[in-house]
Every structure is written in C-alpha cells, then in structure tokens.
Amino acid sequence: MPDLSLADVLAGLLALSLNAYVLFGGADFGGGVWDLLAGGPRKARQREVIAHAIGPIWEANHVWLILAIVLSFTCFPPVFARLGTVLHIPLTLMLVGIVLRGSAFTFRTYDDEHDAAQRRWGRIFASASLVTPVLLGVCIGAVASGRVTVPAGGSFGDQFVDPWLTPFAFSVGLLTLALFAFLAAVFLTLESHDPELVEDFRRRALWSGGAVFVTAWAVLLLSLEHAPLLHRGLLASSWAMPLHLATAVTAIAVFAALWYRRYAVARIGVGLQASLIVWGWAVAQYPFLVPPDLTVQSAAAPEVTLRLVLLALAAGAMVLVPSMFYLFRVFKSAPADRSGL
C-alpha cells in the first residue's frame, strides 16, 4: 500500500461526493425517468409515489454536485479549468437540463391546481431527467478516454467537440442513465404500501438492472479502443479481479433480492453496486484526475489549502450528519402514498 498524501485524501473525497451524487441525485433523476415512463392502470398513482419520494429531499441532493465542483476548483484548480474549457458544450447543456428539471418539478409540486399547465411541467421535468444523466455520463466518459487535453489549436470542432462526441463517451452516458433508473426503481419499491405499485416498481427495477448489465459491457468493450488507460486499469491491475468479483456478487444479490421481494436488501445492494462502479472508475484512472496529464499530485493546490479544506469538511460534516439524520427520521419513518402537500 503506497503512502497516501493529503492530495490523495482530497481526491478520494472528490470521488466520494460524486458517489453520493450518483446515489441520491441519481435516484432523483431516475425518479424523473420513471415519471416519464409511467404507464399501465396505475399510471397516476406511480407518479404520486415518485413525487412524494423526491419531494422533501431533492434540493439537498444537489449539494453533492456543488461539493464536487467546489472541491475541484479549490483543491485541484487546473482540473476545474480544463473541464470548464474543453467540456464547455456538454456541461452547458447539462446545466440547462438541471435548471429545467429542478424548476419544473418545483412548479409542478406547488402549483396544486390540476390543469394543463401542470401536465406540461411534468413533461419538462421528465424529459430533462432523461437527458441530463446522459450528458453527465458523456462528460465522465470524455475524461476517462483521455481526450480532455489542452486545446492545442485546430478547428472549433477539434478543440471543443471531438473530445466528447465519441461512441465511448455516449456509452458511459447510457450506462449512467440506466444506473440512475435502476437505483430509483429499487428505492421506489420501498416507498409504497400498495402491493400492486410495489410490483410495478419491481418489474421496472428488473428491466433497468438488465439495461445496466448490457451498457456496462458496452462500456468495457468500447474502452478497449477508446479509453486504453481505463481499460488497462479495469483489467490488468492487481485489484481488478476482486473489484469485478465484488461488483458481480452485488449485482447477482440485487437481482436475487428483487426476485424474492426482499426490498430492503435490494436497496442496500443497489447502493453498493453503484458505488462500486464509481470507485472502479476512480481507481482505474488513478493517479490521473484528467488523463493524460493532470494527476492528483500535479494538479493539487498548496498544502495549506488542502489542510484547511479538510478541516472545513470535517466541521461541516459535524453539522450536516445529525441534520440529515433528523430529516430522514422525520420523513422516512413511515411511507405514505398520499403526498404531504
């Protein structure tokens, strides 16, 4: 085990905040996807459960993304500058998606008069939920492929489009979407007491779990040609086998739990599986933050900044963890099929 530097610790926290965003924010996006795909005789009630599950929590979930942004520009400033420059277009589109999604959901929730306007908000909310995760995945895929380099002249397309407009980046985008939908479907099985609704979400969980499996394979195959660094990390390194084994075991466990309707187990399993995917990516490209040139060490801010940020994070966690715990205790103690509004 090599000695971990302060910069490594903060890079780890960066990955952790992305992990949290995938788990909590991702489930929110997935909820939007299932809102879009709501169907069958219980269409309206499915949407009600989704809205209620997202309701009180969603504003808080965005903070994980903001934390990742803040950590990157404080602790690894060249990384933030590089991503903002080269991935300007997909990041901007992702932002538009985030804005539309968040505001549309709020407007739909608070506008309690059931009319055409409300259905329109619902559609905006749901379509933005579909597009935004793909764009997030495209950005991650572009980074992993090692094409996010210093703009070295050439045409506009060479510098600002080619790095991310690749089959590999889009395969990561689809994997992200499938994963978010899978997370949400599994979480939603625990949000209702109505056995028919639970069954609806269980079926959706099984299907989207299949989609995760397929897209993950696509990513792995495409990485062979398009993301050699990632591919080497995922296959050749010493920890690769144990990681894949653990991911495979959790995946099978989640499917089994869904099959036998052990939803509490499935929820823990799916969270673990998503986290393993995020960490698999992070560890595979270590020590690079943005391959092929920005590493954890080379991009790190001065030591004093890193130390202070770590201190601030610890202090913040002491405020936030009990607050979060309180919020979840107040609202998640009893599931309700009726919206609290």
Place this chain on the structure above:
Amino acid sequence: MSDLLAARSQMALSLAFHIIFAVVGIGMPLLMVVAERRWQRTGDPVFLDLAKRWAKGTAILFAVGAVSGTVLSFELGLLWPRFMQFAGPVIGMPFSLEGFAFFTEAIFIGVYLYGWDRIPRQAHLWAGILVAVSGAASGVFVVIANAWMNAPTGFDLVDGAIANVDPIRGMLNPMAFQQTLHMTLASYAATGFAVAGIHAFLLLFDRRNAFHRGALRVALLVGAPAAVLQPLSGDISARAVAEWQPAKLAAMEAHFETGRRVPLVIGGLPDMDKRETRHAIRIPGGLSFLAFHDVNAEVKGLNEFPRRDWPHVPIVHIAFQVMVALGTYLALLGLWTGWLGIRRRELTDVRGYLPAVVLAAPMGFIAIEAGWTVTEVGRQPWVVYGVLRTADAVTPMPGLIVPFLLFTLLYCFLGVIVAWLLYRQIIRSPRPGEWTRTYSPRPLSRA
C-alpha cells in the same frame, strides 16, 4: 459582440437573476419565523397562515435559487477558467463553507415545510430559525469571496503565479466585513419592503383585510430596521472603497481631478473623453467628508490612473446614484414607520402611508442590482483587483454569444413563471374554501 463581452454579459445576467433569489432566501425565512413566533404568542391564525404561505414561497424561491446557484458555480469554470485556476486555492474556502450552509438551509426548509404536524411546536420554530441563520451564513460566505476580488489578500505574486497562500487571510480580507454587512442588511430591507409593498397595495382596495394587515406588520418589522441601519453600513463600505479601490470610488463619484476639499457630485453625466461631469449638483467638501470624515481630505481622481485601468465611469456613477437615492427613500420610510409604530398608529389609517410603501416594493431590489453593478463594473478592468485582468481570465472558447443567448432565454422563461406562480400561491388573498379550512379547524356545517 466580442467573446469577452458575451462572457461578461452572461455572468452579469446569471448574477442579476440569482441575486434576487439569494436575497429572498435570506430575507423570507426571517419573515416566516417572525410570523410563526407571533402565532405562538397571540394564537392569531392569520400569522400561522402567513408562516405557512411564506414557507411555501421560501421553498419555491430557494429551489430556483439552488439551481441558478448551481449554474453560477459551473459558470465560474465555463466562462472564467483562468480566474478559478488562479484564485481557487486562496478563495475556495468560503465556497466550501457556503456549500455547507446551503445544505443546512435545504435540510431545515424540508423539516419546516413538511414538519408542521410531525414535530413539536418549539422544534418547528427552531427549524425555521436554522433556515434563517444558514441562509444568512451562505450569503455571507459568497460575499466574502467577492470581497476578496476587490481587496485580494492572503498570497504573494511570484512570476504571475500565486505563492505563499494563506486562505484564512484571504477570507479575512479588508473588504469582507463591510461588504457582508451591507449585503445582509440589504437582503432584509429589500425582502421586507417588497413583501410590505405587495400587501400595502392589496390593502388599498380592502383596508380591513386581516390577512394583509398581519403580513404588512411582520414585513415592516423586518424591513424597516434594516433600511434605517443601511446608510451607516454604506458609510463604512464607502470609506473602505476609498482606501482600497480609489479608482472605483472616483468612478462612483464621477471625480476626475485629485484635490483637497472635493465636492460631492450628485447626478450629472460623466464624460470619459473630456474628463468632466456635466449637469451635476455639487456640495462643497462633500466627497472629502464622506470618504474620510474630513472636509479637507485629499481624494484621488481618475486622472491619477492610466486610462486603461478605468472602469466605465457613467455606468458606475449612475448605478451608484440610483442605489443611494433608493436606499435613502427606504431609510426615510423606515424612520416614518418607526415613528408611527412608537405612537401606536394604525398604519392603514395614516394618509399617504400605504402608497408610500407600495412605491417602495421594487426599490430594495433595484437598489441591490444597482449596488452590484457598482461593485462589479467598478472593479473592471480587473477580475482580481490590481492582479488579474478580466480579459486574461476568460475562456479561450469562441462563440460565447450562443450560451449567452441560451441562458438569456432560459432566465426570461423562469422569471415569468416564478412571478406567475408566486401570485397564485402566496400573494392572492385566501379563497373562501381555504379560509374556512385554515381558520376553523372543526367543520361549521353541523350548525
């Protein structure tokens, strides 16, 4: 439109949009907590209804503020990557802390909004207080980062790169206290008078409406004291600007020629080529007195600085005049309100008072936009004052007019929708059905 101007316009638009919601996110929670406390003490259901409606309003505006704030944190990198690469290690700290304050606010808005029937009364009030405190804290942290751009400290410059970074000194920069005080008071004054103005308007047609009378009183309780204190905080800020950013002060005051016993220029149109200001009223020794509390003090004029280091003088000067004029109106109105309160007069019966409050409704927000124009345009051509030029900080990506237009459209769309929603949800008097439900817990139909 050049790429630099497009980037500046997009940033200005995003900030101008976000700041409204940020300010409301600081001011509204205080209104809502005051209303809830009144309800607990008096048992008057009007105040419970107000607390609930304002909580809803806070949640809607907080959500829009959260997304527009997310946009801004990205835009720092999308538009100004070189600024963030340069400044991140020094000034990232307050942004991290802001993240936590924002998160705390989000959590307790959730508790407050959905906890009316689920947690004890006192715990509920405390949840509201935490929303108000963390809302104010997150504003303070962001303004600290901006203050650093005006008075950058906590690092040395070695061959154009930063060295010897000291983030704590960066946070405790010489403008931090002045700017955060000014902005926090502005938030309370603007929100308080905006809400008061809306309800004063509705009272014009329905003077005995208990709902609007209650709302007016709570809103004034928050807005008036802040507006009265604001000129004092403005004085503290102006003196710090005089010391740290003399070129900005000169532009604010349209003051070209260095001298002693400098007059205060009120109104007028500065001409940057002729280096003079026409059609202005001048108060002898006024600027020397305001900037240094001494009528004979020397104040540096713009002629001391090379032309390429000037901000756009007419914009800064006019924006400053607008801010001061509106702030003065609000402070005087605050004093009048206090006087009426001491004499226990019924506000709705005092002639001319309600129209005066209606007039004040948009003023706080216009003053805030004008004040930020002074701060931001007045700092130009620098993004970090005296250290990094805005033109050197912008992204190399061409075609920035496209995202600028995209975000302009998005913000227009959001603005219209938010206004419409607020009207439907918060401002309109309760309808008959709602009224019965809220005000008489037991159904009356048995009678």
